Amino acid sequence: MIRFENVTKRYRGTAKPALTDVDFEVLRGEFVFLVGASGSGKSTCLRMILREETPSEGRVVVLGRDLRTLSNRKVPYFRRHVGAVFQDFRLLPTKTVFQNVAFTLQVIGSSRGFIQQAVPEVLALVGLAGKEKRFPHELSGGEQQRVAIARALANRPQILLADEPTGNLDPATSVDIMQLLARINAGGTTVVMATHEAGFVDQMQRRVIELSHGEMVRDERHGGYGDTSSLPSLAPEPERGAAAVAALTAVLGVQREAAIAAAAGLDPTIVPDDEDDAAGAEEPDAAAPTPSVAPASRAPIAPAASAQPTAPAPEARTPEPDAGADEDAADAASTPAKPSTAQPPTIPVELADIDVEELGLADRLGLGRDDADGDEVGPTS
Structure with missing residues (x-):
């Protein structure tokens, strides 16, 4: 044939x-x-x-x-x-x-x-x-x-x-x-x-x-394929978004500490270092995302595990972050604010209770909206 x-x-x-x-x-x-x-x-x-x-x-x-x-x-x-x-x-x-x-x-x-x-x-x-x-x-x-x-x-x-x-x-x-x-x-x-x-x-x-x-x-006759080493195989794709997962883990850690502080009757505070931030702090945005990446003009968030709320900063000294602050939150924060010789008194602000399960992925990562000073924070790689 x-x-x-x-x-x-x-x-x-x-x-x-x-x-x-x-x-x-x-x-x-x-x-x-x-x-x-x-x-x-x-x-x-x-x-x-x-x-x-x-x-x-x-x-x-x-x-x-x-x-x-x-x-x-x-x-x-x-x-x-x-x-x-x-x-x-x-x-x-x-x-x-x-x-x-x-x-x-x-x-x-x-x-x-x-x-x-x-x-x-x-x-x-x-x-x-x-x-x-x-x-x-x-x-x-x-x-x-x-x-x-x-x-x-x-x-x-x-x-x-x-x-x-x-x-x-x-x-x-x-x-x-x-x-x-x-x-x-x-x-x-x-x-x-x-x-x-x-x-x-x-x-x-x-x-x-x-x-x-x-x-x-x-x-x-009546044979099989034989050597299959030359055939392409579907190798598992490498995991991506490790930085995003780490950032989300840090955010959830801050949320847990905030919940523990609220249960203990403590009020976490945010320390603004200029008049604009102080004015903005008087009217907190209830829909604001959990701060996973702080702008460069703000001081780091004080941990909720501290025994007492953060005291007002003296006029002649720069506020220093607590040594026991959560490492993930500290890594996510930007460079601390520059020293100032005349700072307004610190205004304590209560953080609204936020249900983590109701937040979208962008809000969990702190990417839900632009920062107050106009700087944009891009998504993690």
């Missing part, structure tokens, strides 16, 4: 051959998997069977014809006996399902009566009965691939070539396509399929021809 006799293929401009001394034979009615890493020569084998390429050395015999001696004029007639299915479907977007399948029959000159009979039959075979009038964009990926298979089978070819037919499909749809190809093979059609789907190859236990760097390294 298909025979490769010591085939070597060299492409112009490349130092290493795409195929080197490949030799195998596929019998009528077989289901053969071509496996191997990308660039191993699988697609080159399929193009040679379809007579899109010719060997540099050796010969390829398909259906009893030596494809080296086949004239270009006779290639279209030869391809009527070979169907091909590709990964990208290659459907005509402006034609319906019926017209896509009938198109190949029209090209080879089939009669109108044969087209009207063959197209519904092959659509029913691939499970698309009743969808003849739909366009490709109205179908799912699996249905589009079924249309492509139906088009390849419309002329009832003896050989069906499939180049990664499940590459663009989800796992469940891929299973349906593989079952469809198995039914087609059971009807007597020889199927040669290039694939990276190791699971299907291992499960179906059909003949496996493995290629590596253009050389055939294995020809096994």
Whole structure:
């Protein structure tokens, strides 16, 4: 049916051959998997069977014809006996399902009566009965691939070539396509399929021809995929937003300390260091987010775990942060305020009780609104 006799293929401009001394034979009615890493020569084998390429050395015999001696004029007639299915479907977007399948029959000159009979039959075979009038964009990926298979089978070819037919499909749809190809093979059609789907190859236990760097390294009947080290694996993505998580943890810690202070009857205070801040502190914003990042013009927040509220700062001294302040809150705070020789008296302000669960993520991180002095705090990386 298909025979490769010591085939070597060299492409112009490349130092290493795409195929080197490949030799195998596929019998009528077989289901053969071509496996191997990308660039191993699988697609080159399929193009040679379809007579899109010719060997540099050796010969390829398909259906009893030596494809080296086949004239270009006779290639279209030869391809009527070979169907091909590709990964990208290659459907005509402006034609319906019926017209896509009938198109190949029209090209080879089939009669109108044969087209009207063959197209519904092959659509029913691939499970698309009743969808003849739909366009490709109205179908799912699996249905589009079924249309492509139906088009390849419309002329009832003896050989069906499939180049990664499940590459663009989800796992469940891929299973349906593989079952469809198995039914087609059971009807007597020889199927040669290039694939990276190791699971299907291992499960179906059909003949496996493995290629590596253009050389055939294995020809096994009832075999599995074999070495899967060349297949891409989905590695877990690295965790992101560690700084945001740390900031949120610090904010929640401050909230817990504020709740403990409130339960103990203590009033946490904010120490403004200029008249504007003092004026703004007289009218606290109930919707203000918990201060996780303090502006540069404000002093650090005194911890709620202190025994007494913060005393007013002396006129001749700069207020110093409590040595027992929470480390996360201190890291989040900006540089303390500059010394001032004449500061207004500290005005104690009560913090409104805030339910952490009702805050959005932006408010938990202290990013809910702009600061009073106009400086913007961007999101953590």
